[in-house]
Amino acid sequence: MPARSKTWSCNCEECSIVGGRFFLQSEKAAHLTRVKMVRQSQVGRVIIPVVSMAAQSDPERDITELSARLASLSFGTPRAEEATVDLATQVFALTVTDEGPDIDSQPSKLWSSRDEFQAEARAPNITLPPFQDVMGSITRIVTAPSPSVSEPSHQQPQSTREPVRLPRRERNRATSKALQHLQNIELRVCAAIRQLLDPQFVDVLPDVESELICLRQAFNKITRHSTLVNDRKQQVVSILDDLEARVTTYRAFRPTIQGPLHYNSGDRNIFLLHRRYSNLHPDHHFEIPIERCDVIAQVAIFLGVICTVMMCVSRRFGDLIMGTVNLMLGLALRNRDGTYSASHSNIHAQIPSSIEQALTRFNLEGHTTTYAVCPTCHCTYKPHFEIGSDVAIYPQQCTNRLMNSPDTDVCNEPLLTARGLKQVPIKTFDYYHLFDYVAGLISRVDVEELMNNACDQLKESLQSSQPCFVKNIFEAEFLRSFEGPEPGTLFVDRGEQGRLAFALFIDFFNPEGMNIRGKHTSCGIISMACLNLPLDIRYKPENMYLGIIPGPNEPHLHELNYYLRPLVDDLKVFWDRGVRFSRTALRPSGQTSHAAVVVAVNDLPAARKMSQMAGPCSHWFCSRCHCWHRSTLRRCDFQHKDWEPRDKDKLKRAAEMWRDAPDFKTREEIFRHYGVRWSEMWRLPYWDPTQQLVVDSMHCILEGLGQFQVRKVLGLEMSSALAKPDVIPPFTYNFQIYDPTRCSRKLSEKEIGQVKLIHKILTAPLVDEDAITRLRTQLQAKNMGALQFVSCDLHLQPAGTRKSCWVDELIAWVSIH
Amino acid sequence: MVSDKPQPMKLGTTEVLQRIKDVVRDIVTPSWLNSVPSNFGDAAAGTLKADEWRTLCTIHIPLALISLWGMGVTHPSPDTAGHLRRVLDHSMALFSAISLVCRRTMTRTRAEAYRTCLATWVTELNILYPTLSVDRPNIHMAFHIFDFLHLFGPVHSWWSFPFERLVGILQRLPINHKSGT
Numbered sequence: 002m003p004a005r006s007k008t009w010s011c012n013c014e015e016c017s018i019v020g021g022r023f024f025l026q027s028e029k030a031a032h033l034t035r036v037k038m039v040r041q042s043q044v045g046r047v048i049i050p051v052v053s054m055a056a057q058s059d060p061e062r063d064i065t066e067l068s069a070r071l072a073s074l075s076f077g078t079p080r081a082e083e084a085t086v087d088l089a090t091q092v093f094a095l096t097v098t099d100e101g102p103d104i105d106s107q108p109s110k111l112w113s114s115r116d117e118f119q120a121e122a123r124a125p126n127i128t129l130p131p132f133q134d135v136m137g138s139i140t141r142i143v144t145a146p147s148p149s150v151s152e153p154s155h156q157q158p159q160s161t162r163e164p165v166r167l168p169r170r171e172r173n174r175a176t177s178k179a180l181q182h183l184q185n186i187e188l189r190v191c192a193a194i195r196q197l198l199d200p201q202f203v204d205v206l207p208d209v210e211s212e213l214i215c216l217r218q219a220f221n222k223i224t225r226h227s228t229l230v231n232d233r234k235q236q237v238v239s240i241l242d243d244l245e246a247r248v249t250t251y252r253a254f255r256p257t258i259q260g261p262l263h264y265n266s267g268d269r270n271i272f273l274l275h276r277r278y279s280n281l282h283p284d285h286h287f288e289i290p291i292e293r294c295d296v297i298a299q300v301a302i303f304l305g306v307i308c309t310v311m312m313c314v315s316r317r318f319g320d321l322i323m324g325t326v327n328l329m330l331g332l333a334l335r336n337r338d339g340t341y342s343a344s345h346s347n348i349h350a351q352i353p354s355s356i357e358q359a360l361t362r363f364n365l366e367g368h369t370t371t372y373a374v375c376p377t378c379h380c381t382y383k384p385h386f387e388i389g390s391d392v393a394i395y396p397q398q399c400t401n402r403l404m405n406s407p408d409t410d411v412c413n414e415p416l417l418t419a420r421g422l423k424q425v426p427i428k429t430f431d432y433y434h435l436f437d438y439v440a441g442l443i444s445r446v447d448v449e450e451l452m453n454n455a456c457d458q459l460k461e462s463l464q465s466s467q468p469c470f471v472k473n474i475f476e477a478e479f480l481r482s483f484e485g486p487e488p489g490t491l492f493v494d495r496g497e498q499g500r501l502a503f504a505l506f507i508d509f510f511n512p513e514g515m516n517i518r519g520k521h522t523s524c525g526i527i528s529m530a531c532l533n534l535p536l537d538i539r540y541k542p543e544n545m546y547l548g549i550i551p552g553p554n555e556p557h558l559h560e561l562n563y564y565l566r567p568l569v570d571d572l573k574v575f576w577d578r579g580v581r582f583s584r585t586a587l588r589p590s591g592q593t594s595h596a597a598v599v600v601a602v603n604d605l606p607a608a609r610k611m612s613q614m615a616g617p618c619s620h621w622f623c624s625r626c627h628c629w630h631r632s633t634l635r636r637c638d639f640q641h642k643d644w645e646p647r648d649k650d651k652l653k654r655a656a657e658m659w660r661d662a663p664d665f666k667t668r669e670e671i672f673r674h675y676g677v678r679w680s681e682m683w684r685l686p687y688w689d690p691t692q693q694l695v696v697d698s699m700h701c702i703l704e705g706l707g708q709f710q711v712r713k714v715l716g717l718e719m720s721s722a723l724a725k726p727d728v729i730p731p732f733t734y735n736f737q738i739y740d741p742t743r744c745s746r747k748l749s750e751k752e753i754g755q756v757k758l759i760h761k762i763l764t765a766p767l768v769d770e771d772a773i774t775r776l777r778t779q780l781q782a783k784n785m786g787a788l789q790f791v792s793c794d795l796h797l798q799p800a801g802t803r804k805s806c807w808v809d810e811l812i813a814w815v816s817i818h
Numbered sequence: 819m820v821s822d823k824p825q826p827m828k829l830g831t832t833e834v835l836q837r838i839k840d841v842v843r844d845i846v847t848p849s850w851l852n853s854v855p856s857n858f859g860d861a862a863a864g865t866l867k868a869d870e871w872r873t874l875c876t877i878h879i880p881l882a883l884i885s886l887w888g889m890g891v892t893h894p895s896p897d898t899a900g901h902l903r904r905v906l907d908h909s910m911a912l913f914s915a916i917s918l919v920c921r922r923t924m925t926r927t928r929a930e931a932y933r934t935c936l937a938t939w940v941t942e943l944n945i946l947y948p949t950l951s952v953d954r955p956n957i958h959m960a961f962h963i964f965d966f967l968h969l970f971g972p973v974h975s976w977w978s979f980p981f982e983r984l985v986g987i988l989q990r991l992p993i994n995h996k997s998g999t
Contacts, residue, residue, distance in 0.1 A: 313992050471924045477971035506981040512993060526988065528981050540980030542987065549988075600976050605955065617955035625962050634953045637940045639933065639961055646965075695966045696959045698919055698973045699982070703868040705956035707875040710912050714947060715905075716830030717838065717879075719859045 015039075097138040170227045179225035181411055183233045185400040186216050190240050192396070196385060197247055210248055216241060219402065222663050261579035261593045264436045286444040287584060291362045298351035301326045305359040319356030327354045368437040372567065373426035374551065375399035377414045379560040381430055381567070395426055404665045430551060430564060435571040436580055438546045439501065439594065442531060446586040448544070449499075452533035456493045456500050463491075474502075474532050479599065479692065486576055486595050498579065499594030502532040503546075505601045507611050509555050525550030525561075527568065532599060558678070561610050565681040572598060573684055598685065600693055604700040612690045613656070613680035621676030625691045646691040651675075656683050732818055736760045737794040746793075748786050755787040763791075763815055773812065780808045827901060835859045838882040845878065854878065868979070876917045883909060908946055911939040919963060922972055929967040936960055 008023045013036045016022040024032055170176065193209045193216075220241065223234070291299055305323045308314040314322070330352055334345040341349065353359045360366070372381040373395040380401035384393035399412040417424040443449045459475045462468070471477050475493075480502065485492040492500055506528045513522055529546040530539050538544060550556065550564050574580065575596040583591045601608065605617045608624065615621035620630045627643045628636065638644075655671060660679035662668040672678060682688045711717050739748060739756050748756070762779050766772075780788065781804065788807045792799070795814055799806035835858070842856050854870045858878075866874070885891075887906040893899040915935040918928050943952060963973075970976050 315992075469925055471971040472922065474971050474975040477969060479969040504976065506978060508978070508981065508985060510985050510989060512989060513995065524988075526981075526985060528984055530980065532975065536974060540983070542984060545984065547984070600970060602976050602978050602981065604978065605959065617959075622955045623958055623962070625965070628958065631953060634955060634958055635940060635944060636958075637937045637961070639937065639964075644961075692969060695970065695976045696963050697976075697978045698963060699868045699977045699979055701956050701959050701963065702916055702919055703871045703875070705954070706912060706960060707871045707916055708866070709954065709956075710909060711871075711875065711879060714943070714950065715834075715909065716828070717835060717859055718830065719832075719835060719861065721830055723832070 011036075094135045097142065098134050168228075171229050173227070175225050176227050176230055178410060179223050179227075179230045180233055182219065182223055182402065183230070183237050185402075185411055186220055187237055187240060188396075189216060189400060190237075190244050192385075193244060194247070197251065206248070206251060209244075210252075213241075213244060213248060218661065224663070261581040262436075262574055263581050263583065264440060265583050286364075286440055289362075289364050294351045294362065295348045297330065297348050301330060301352050302359045302362050305353075305356055306363055306365075309356055309360065310365070316356060319359075320354075323352075323356050323359055324354050327352045367441070368434040369431045370434070370567070371426070372430045372432060373416045374428040374430050374563075375401060375412055375414050375416060376428050378403055378412045379556045379563050380412065381563045382416065383567075395424075404662075404668060407665050428551060431549070432567040433546065433548050435546065435568060435575070436582075438529075439580075439596065440582055442544065443499065443582060443585040443592070443594070448534065448538075449586045451535060451538075452501060452531065453495075453499065455533040456495050459493045460491075460495075463493075473536075474600075483597075483599070484687075486579070492595075492597065497592070499585075499592055500533075501594060501596035502599040503529045503596060504532055505529050505598045505611075507561070507603055507607050509550075509607065512552070522553035523555045524552045525555065525564070527564070529598075558610075559613055559680075562613070562679070562681045565611070569681045569684055572596070576685060576687065597687055598682075598693070600695055601682075601690075602695055602697055604697055608694055608697075611680065612682060612694050613678035614690065615672070615676035619676070624694055649689045649691055652677050652690070653683055656680060732764060734760075734764060734818070736791070739790060744790070746786070746790060748790060749784075752784045752787040752790075755783045756790055759783055759787060759791050759811075763811065767815075776812060776815065777808060780811055781805070827898065829902075829905060834882070834886060837886055838879060841878045841882045841885075845881070847877070851877075872916065872920060875913050876920070880910060880913050904942075905946065908939060908942045911935045911942070915939065915960075919967070919973060922974060924967055924972045926968070929964050932967070933961065933964040 007026060009026055009029045010023050011032060015036070189212065193212050196209055197206075220234075220237065223230070291302060294302065301323075304326060305319060308322055309316075309319045327349075331349050334349055335341050353362070370383065371393065372383055374381050378399060378401050380399055382395055382399075384395055386393065395416055397415065397417060399414045399416055401412045403410055403412055416426055418427050419425075443452070455475050459480060462476070463481060467478065467481060468476055474480065480493060481491075483492040484490070485494060485500070492502075507525065509523050509525045511521060512524045527548040527550065531544065532539070534544060548564075548568065550561075556564065575594075579593045579595045581591055581593040585592050601611060603611060609616050612624060614624045618631075622628070622631060622634065625646055627645065627647060629643075652675070655675035655677050656679045659668055659671045659675075659677065662671060668678075682690070739753050741747070759780065762776065765776075767776070785804055785807070788804065788811070792807055792810060795811075797807075797810040797814060799810045838858055839856060842854055842858060847853075852869055852873060854873050855864075855866070858866075858874070883906055887902040891899075893902065912935070915932050918932040918935065921928060940957060943950075966976065967973070
């Protein structure tokens with residue numbers, strides 16, 4: 002690298018007058034600072050009169066100064082050496098006395114062309130306004146209440162001549178990160194306050210309360226001490242207190258709602274929970290538009306829907322089918338003269354021309370909410386809606402605080418992208434509303450009856466002891482003793498309410514199918530089945546709940562929590578408060594129901610992801626018992642106390658500690674000690690992973706142990722059947738390996754390889770009588786050099802020089818050993 | 819140094835595989851029983867599904883192995899006969915456990931029999947196959963299935979067959995090969 006020059010040349014205004022000046026490197030900083038100060042003072046002299054008018058320092062002195070200057074201008078005593086300042090003062094005077102454009106006197110820009118406008122517009126007459134007018138305007142400005150103005154920049158030149166530079170602590174990266182966290186907290190507080198402006202604030206009040214708790218926790222985790230951070234913290238804490246005060250006020254106005262949540266599944270008059278889905282008919286489970294159509298229209302719509310739903314015809318071809326059917330029926334229904342009778346015209350109008358219209362007649366779409374997902378950290382964001390609008394609004398950036406590494410940082414990934422004129426999320430997660438799914442189930446007469454019967458039968462059978470032959474989950478131990486939401490009563494003791502038990506399933510799969518060189522994307526599925534239903538209809542796809550976790554990558558470690566959060570929110574309401582469905586199949590006036598996830602069915606890796614426990618290949622290999630360390634995997638002493646279930650409360654406390662840990666290091670320490678992370682499932686009061694996280698027999702026994710026994714233990718595979726068996730040598734000997742640097746004898750490449758083979762042959766077992774003959778044949782086939790090397794190593798001296806003599810010696814040696 | 823370990827007998831020979839294929843071909847099964855691939859063991863058969871493993875492990879393979887290694891079959895030496903019988907008993911312990919766990923009705927006795935069979939299988943596994951690497955978490959978790967059989971009854975309510983079927987339906991849906999992002 003070239004050496005740095007010891008001098009530096011400056012061509013600023015002052016130095017250029019003398020034709021450029023040279024300074025030493027050490028003087029460069031001081032000179033530049035002086036140049037900067039001079040420039041600032043020049044600018045300040047123009048701005049000072051304007052800015053200081055609104056400043057609260059000394060308006061009277063500034064007005065006196067300005068009036069003196071204006072007076073000198075007005076009364077014609079300009080001072081030539083201050084031309085710039087005079088011009089600025091002139092402009093200022095014109096500005097304060099300007100009353101805006103006179104619309105009536107100006108030519109219209111809308112109707113006249115540019116040339117016409119230029120010709121008609123009068124040239125402005127710029128003269129200095131009268132002195133009294135200017136002073137009057139200034140006085141009005143000064144006396145009027147003005148918004149606070151930030152510190153004027155002229156303060157800096159008046160301070161010491163030292164360069165203004167923040168202390169090291171303020172410039173530190175930790176300080177800037179802390180400031181960014183505080184900024185994010187402030188943004189979220191403002192968003193929460195906007196939510197409270199909603200007329201239906203009662204709906205969002207619980208969300209805002211939990212948000213406030215999260216923000217307080219996040220605020221308390223910021224422990225950086227510096228001047229800037231402390232100032233900012235004071236600002237943020239004041240708005241947090243303001244939000245808390247509002248929440249407390251509103252909560253006092255509307256105390257905690259004890260009763261069940263109302264859900265409109267059929268009756269228009271009941272209070273609407275999800276009014277944002279006004280495009281969907283509120284009676285969509287009970288009144289289906291297709292039933293009101295004419296028969297001919299019904300058949301036509303049915304054809305189009307079957308093609309799309311069952312035969313998986315694409316949308317374009319669906320439109321083609323509907324359009325063709327529409328045209329065909331139109332031609333068939335019209336009279337000879339081309340007109341339509343009234344009834345035929347009515348029928349024709351009912352036939353849709355696009356497949357989307359046809360699908361809406363069947364009300365096949367469920368209620369979903371589209372969440373925005375951060376492409377990096379998988380954090381999900383609920384949309385919020387302005388009053389009276391159906392347009393979803395998402396945050397611009399991800400404000401999730403990551404703790405995946407020692408540097409805890411805010412994610413800050415953009416969430417939205419432009420598509421046409423709108424901003425849409427880059428990645429979405431469609432949450433299918435649990436209440437809508439259940440409303441759909443109980444809108445069917447047979448299904449509702451079966452669900453109620455399951456609970457009633459179990460309750461009756463509680464009078465007697467547990468049956469010997471258990472055929473169903475409702476006859477087994479867990480549900481017989483499962484406590485309900487009201488303490489002291491059983492879950493199945495339903496009274497007039499509905500009680501629903503669900504099995505939850507999570508798994509990941511490749512939607513691209515099995516391709517050797519194809520794409521490997523990974524989607525997830527969250528599915529639930531209602532255990533009240535009998536086995537033959539329980540697992541039909543129309544009776545199951547389904548949610549899709551989008552790809553292309555699986556969420557890593559605790560990121561699955563973000564996708565589970567909306568479902569767990571609804572499950573919590575379902576348990577704590579219950580949901581009153583406005584209409585069911587058997588009860589037109591409605592019924593309140595409670596529901597619980599009784600069992601969680603997954604394969605081993607997904608089970609650990611859902612419950613956020615350590616993986617099956619770690620030392621915490623069991624999610625149920627105390628057995629620990631991989632070396633004990635083969636133990637079968639199941640009477641030992643290590644096999645007893647772990648304490649659920651201890652696990653919950655450890656998970657909460659993990660969630661509230663201030664940094665990555667503490668989290669890793671907690672995980673190493675307890676083998677558990679925070680999972681959204683812990684928010685459900687009844688969740689006990691040691692009891693409810695079952696081991697799936699299909700993966701464990703059939704695909705796991707059965708396959709292992711047949712393929713690995715017994716070796717019943719063609720590849721291993723045809724392979725030669727592994728031979729255990731009956732004895733071992735310390736043969737000398739050929740080393741070209743030490744050995745005097747030179748061997749070729751082939752002979753070096755043969756030395757190893759000879760070693761192996763010599764230690765092979767002699768299982769039968771022909772083994773000696775085979776051994777002789779094998780040794781005879783080897784090169785002389787290799788045989789000689791091995792024999793010398795074994796200190797053997799043959800009788801003759803022929804190869805067969807060397808072979809005989811070796812065979813004799815083998816016979817001895 | 820001399821070792822007196824016996825040479826490990828190769829169990830999975832072509833003869834055994836051929837016998838299994840014969841059983842698969844010749845056996846008469848009820849119509850509701852799913853079929854298994856007739857070229858079992860070949861690479862061309864591919865990966866078997868869980869249901870096929872269940873049918874093989876509970877019906878076809880036990881029949882084939884009993885006919886080869888069970889009573890009334892002559893072997894080259896008494897040691898071979900004894901060893902093969904032991905291997906057969908060991909395999910049958912696991913197949914019995916599988917058969918018990920897949921029953922549609924569960925009792926306390928059945929669950930305990932399942933656990934006993936499984937414990938026998940794991941113990942003998944350590945003795946008969948000392949060189950085999952068997953550090954699999956599935957072996958430990960299989961013991962806990964006993965507890966869940968008591969809590970939730972027969973496995974048909976809490977195994978993942980129906981959910982995997984749903985995943986299969988989703989995988990077969992036509993897509994445009996563009997992921998959401």
